[in-house]
Amino acid sequence: MSLYKYCSSFYGLMEEITLSLSQEYNIDLLADIMKENMSEEDWGIWMFRNEKRALTFLSQTPKQREKKPVWDTDDEKPLIMLTALVLARKACIFTEESERLSNIIGLSYREALSNASQRAQEICYQLRLLWPFPGEDPWGNINQFN
Secondary structure, eight states, rough: OOHHHHHHHHHHHHHHHHHHHHSSSOOOHHHHHHHOOOOOHHHHHHHTTTTHHHHHHEEEEEEEHHHHHHHSSSHHHHHHHHHHHHHHHHHHHHHHHHHHHGTTSSSSSHHHHHHHHHHHHHHHHHHHHHOOEEEESSTTTTEEOO
């Protein structure tokens, strides 16, 4: 499967998770609750500590998620889902940039390094995201996605 096809599949899975999340929870209300109860740093630490469960969630089918949920409490469920969406969004950014980076083939190594450095800088900036949706995150940062 090409990287482009993987990206399409990634976005499909993100839509599936977003739909599931939005059917159970009001995303704007979740953002407000997070803004009131967690700093950006607290949320980043929470995501880091729960990354393994979010990655497991991403690898599960909907049926597997029902049978063996990765959260311990109902309060954790939307947070795990949001973390999974952030990780999925980062995977999309990384995969899309990898596809774009293939254009350095055939350039001199100096030009290739310059192009790759520019792409790396853009990737690093984009991968700082803490909220999986475009627009303003709970802490007032603006997410702009391609």
